[in-house]
Amino acid sequence: MKLCWLDIRNADGAKNAIIEEGIHQRVDAIVAADPADLAAIPPTVKRVLFPNADALPEKLDDVDLVVVDPARHGDPADLAQRHPELEFGRFVEIVDAASLDDACRAARFDHWSVLSFRDPTKIPLEIVLAAAAGAPGSIITQVADVEEAQIVFGVLEHGSDGVMLAPTRVGEATNLSAAAAGGAADLTLSELEVVGLRRAGLGDRVCVDTCSQFRPDEGIVVGSYSHGMILCCSETHPLPYMPTRPFRVNAGALHSYTLSEQGRTRYLSELEAGGKVMAVDSAGRVRAITVGRVKIERRPMLAIDAVSASGVQVNLIVQDDWHVRVLGPGGVVLNVTELTAGTKLLGYLPVEQRHVGYPIDEFCIEK
Missing domain, CATH: 2.170.16 (Endonuclease - Pi-scei; Chain A, domain 1)
Structure with missing residues (x-):
């Protein structure tokens, strides 16, 4: 079963309906920019803070995992020492060879790596998955829609450990959960x-x-x-x-x-x-x-x-x-x-x- 993260940072008016659908579909995480949006999320769903601002909020009471851009927020390992009660993940946007190297390192050594690929080709993701083979961390790939999620789940026959999708309408969380369930059950x-x-x-x-x-x-x-x-x-x-x-x-x-x-x-x-x-x-x-x-x-x-x-x-x-x-x-x-x-x-x-x-x-x- 692949991991499904719902990104509600720009959901606006549909935010509450998307959250409700996501909880009903038992998605793995809700991703928000404001901790207040995570306060009512039940403990069965991981509460992920992915801040838009350059500084982290002072209070992180309703957060389980913080995804940070090291260039803006600091190194995840340093932040984890300052906040031992929280998990931290690294965000990497892959736009060139240097950022691809960063993504490979993150996938090998970080507990959580959230990756965004600028170009539509899946070759950079293949490289990251190959570099991270056997690593204990989890790779979450940002996708534009459910169709792309299905492709990402199957890259190199292994796929990303999970995807992060920003739904544009109610119903996408349901379709994403179905895609994450993967192949049919074996037959007797x-x-x-x-x-x-x-x-x-x-x-x-x-x-x-x-x-x-x-x-x-x-x-x-x-x-x-x-x-x-x-x-x-x-x-x-x-x-x-x-x-x-x-x-x-x-x-x-x-x-x-x-x-x-x-x-x-x-x-x-x-x-x-x-x-x-x-x-x-x-x-x-x-x-x-x-x-x-x-x-x-x-x-x-x-x-x-x-x-x-x-x-x-x-x-x-x-x-x-x-x-x-x-x-x-x-x-x-x-x-x-x-x-x-x-x-x-x-x-x-x-x-x-x-x-x-x-x-x-x-x-x-x-x-």
Whole structure:
């Protein structure tokens, strides 16, 4: 879980509403220029003073952490000796090579580093994160909006420890909290047994090409029904007659469900470049990856019927070809044309029905 700081220093009329929303969303800190704005903040939220003036206020009774610009307020280490009851952090604005060096030192040695990057490139942040690898402190990066926060959370696959956002309207704190929650929860996969195979004639199958490289035991879960999906393997493993495409899953017929962000299902036909799909490995570990392209082409189709130990019926319709593969227990790679009754597969069995992709507890029959 990444840290979320809300900067209310310039919130003006919306200040109280933003604070209330932030507390409700359990943000990690409220950042203010005036200690009076922090007086009513509950102890579950860190109260951060980030003064606009050159001098610190005389009274810091309602403050947990003070972020200072050393050029205006003094060195954080010296201030910490004078105020042992408080935490101090260092603010660095990165505008050139010298300030980038300052940010790297702060990230390595200061307990809190609040960084602001003048230029839109994320290369300076990558350099800071690399320099701070293994350091015990926390890096908070100032962001312009929630979209930038999502990018910052993923830089170098590690991301900044947190972000500081100055909301312009109510609702942004909620969106920021959702972005900070990161990837979806891991899935509990079930063992399925193949009970039937039949040729299903021609149909439109979907290859999902992503912007990421799949691991050998990783793919996406796909199924005809929302209550049961099968783990389809990527084209990471060698194939005859064609090169491997480790970014691709030959997923199934275009009507099929797969998992997207926030637990929502999407039809394969709905996926598009720039969207998200959930990659799942044989242990159920999940990560959101970006769709780069979707290829829909007419091919001969194969229907796979399987059942779980609890009796849940699962169906998947895929291209009827040897190079289309699914995963079995332990990440075993299985060619769909070589499946037989009794073959064990890995699958996911959601407990909720779906309405426009969202989980809902209602009566629904799929067959």
